[in-house]
Amino acid sequence: MKAGIVGLPNVGKSTLFNCLSNAKAQSANFPFCTIEPNIGVVNVPDPRLEKLETLVNPERVLPATVEIVDIAGLVKGASKGEGLGNQFLANIRETDAILHVLRCFDDDNIIHVDGNINPIRDKETIDIELQLKDLETVDKKLEKVKRAAKTGNKEAQKEEAVLLKIKSGLESGISVRALEFSEDEDIDFVKPSQFITDKPVMYVCNVDEASATSGNAYVDLVREAVKDENAEVLVLAVGTEADINELDDYEERQMFLSDIGLEEPGAAKLIRSAYKLLNLQTYFTAGVKEVRAWTVDVGATAPQAAGVIHTDFEKGFIRAEVIAYDDFVHFGSEAKVKEAGKMRVEGKNYIVKDGDVMHFLFNV
Ligand code: GDP
Numbered sequence: 337m338k339a340g341i342v343g344l345p346n347v348g349k350s351t352l353f354n355c356l357s358n359a360k361a362q363s364a365n366f367p368f369c370t371i372e373p374n375i376g377v378v379n380v381p382d383p384r385l386e387k388l389e390t391l392v393n394p395e396r397v398l399p400a401t402v403e404i405v406d407i408a409g410l411v412k413g414a415s416k417g418e419g420l421g422n423q424f425l426a427n428i429r430e431t432d433a434i435l436h437v438l439r440c441f442d443d444d445n446i447i448h449v450d451g452n453i454n455p456i457r458d459k460e461t462i463d464i465e466l467q468l469k470d471l472e473t474v475d476k477k478l479e480k481v482k483r484a485a486k487t488g489n490k491e492a493q494k495e496e497a498v499l500l501k502i503k504s505g506l507e508s509g510i511s512v513r514a515l516e517f518s519e520d521e522d523i524d525f526v527k528p529s530q531f532i533t534d535k536p537v538m539y540v541c542n543v544d545e546a547s548a549t550s551g552n553a554y555v556d557l558v559r560e561a562v563k564d565e566n567a568e569v570l571v572l573a574v575g576t577e578a579d580i581n582e583l584d585d586y587e588e589r590q591m592f593l594s595d596i597g598l599e600e601p602g603a604a605k606l607i608r609s610a611y612k613l614l615n616l617q618t619y620f621t622a623g624v625k626e627v628r629a630w631t632v633d634v635g636a637t638a639p640q641a642a643g644v645i646h647t648d649f650e651k652g653f654i655r656a657e658v659i660a661y662d663d664f665v666h667f668g669s670e671a672k673v674k675e676a677g678k679m680r681v682e683g684k685n686y687i688v689k690d691g692d693v694m695h696f697l698f699n700v
Contacts, residue, residue: 337631338375338403339610340431341540342410344458345449347439348542348574350374353406355577355603374406380611380618380629381604384661384691388620388627391668400618400629402611405431411449412461415468425469429530433613434537435606436462440554441544441575455541455554456561460509463533467506470531474503477529498525506533513537514565536613538568540606548573549597568609572602617690620661621645622670638686642696652699656682661691 341349357376379399389397407427414424428434438455439448450457478499484492498521505515511533517526526534539562541555551571559569573596580592580601593601611631618629619641632641638658643650658680659673667673670693688694 337432337614337616338405338430339433339435339614340405340407340428341435341437342407342428342462343437344439344461345408345411346446347437347458349406349408349437351578352435352437352540352542352572352574352603352606353404355574355581355601356404356607376404376406377401378404378607380607381600382608382618382629384618385620385627385629387665388622388693391665392622392624392627394623394627395625396627398626398628400611400616400631402607402614402616402631404435404610407431410462410465412465414465415472425466425532428466428532431535433610434535435540435610435613436537437540437542437574438554438558440541440547440552440558440571443544453554455558459539459558459561463511464509466532467509467511470512470533471503471506473529473531474499474506478503494521495525502526502531511565536567536615537565538570538609538613540574541569541571542574543571545573545576545596547571548576548602568613570602570606570609572606577601577603617688619688619690619692619694621695622664622693632688634690636688637684638682638688638694638696639684641688641694642698645696648700649696649698653684654697654699655684656686656697657695658682658686659693660689661693664693 341353343349353374353376356378379401382399385397385399405427407424410424436459438458439453440455442453478496481492481495481499485496498517502512502515505512512526512531513534513536539558541551541558543552543555547555548571555569555571562569576596580589583589583592593599615634616631617634618631621628621630630641630644632644638656639650639653642653642656659670659678663673663678667676667678673679
């Protein structure tokens, strides 16, 4: 599962990517500075993991991770192959969620490709390119399904109706994610088509230092513009955080963060939000050798969760011993949880909950 960072040139994508990962993507004051997509694997900051560490005192601790891709090169006309257009769109297609960076800071030294600062126009520029690409997809699909629909094939007729609805939405500038479908339509026709504008999105407003906690007038405009999209809007002083990141000393970094009113880097919050956006959740294993956060889809069953550790665990799954995170913390150890009768034994239909501390029993 990976999230892709998109946005117009010079809005701060590479800087954000650098903030998030240790990989050093180029960042310079001109368009197209990042040409190949940069992929970074980022630890998901999770205070629960630190708590478990203090309780269990293991040899090592492994956090969950999420993949972030810096996708450069989207400009007006990208859907027609301008700039790095088509390559860019192919990269976006491979992501599972989109982090859309919007420039919400003034700085005359940093050129804006369209002359002045206007995050709403920027957002629309990007949206239109993505929508045009989806329109191509829809038209191809319509072409295929049309004949079967004409001969009276019921499934084809249903699909055609859904595609026509998408087409007319896209033509009026509405992304697929904002259209309403029945559950069946969504599962049978919409989701399998993997439209770019159906991917979940989060807007990242890149602000100046003074607006790091409160946002600013640009951010207000963004919130207003996306209020019907059911999407999260996150405020982040990307440039400032990048500068703070350069400091080697942890205490010093914390001091600068609190100077701008933050307890933790905004980037940490962004990663956690991206994780949620990807519909992921965490369960833990907590042994003396290793305390570890594992990633599963929301809705995963116990055997599927076991399968994340090893496919054999899933195949040979017998049962899981499960402790709710709060119980683990409350009683302080696995032994005490057991004593208190709070350890549950769950079978193969158990739906994993975020924060479960799990132990699997399986046949080999
Ligand atoms: P990209 O083209 O979207 O990847 O943009 P970059 O991350 O390369 O940033 C373009 C320029 O804007 C660089 O010179 C950055 O240092 C600068 N920049 C990025 N974020 C901020 C910010 O929050 N404030 C200011 N003033 N400059 C920023």
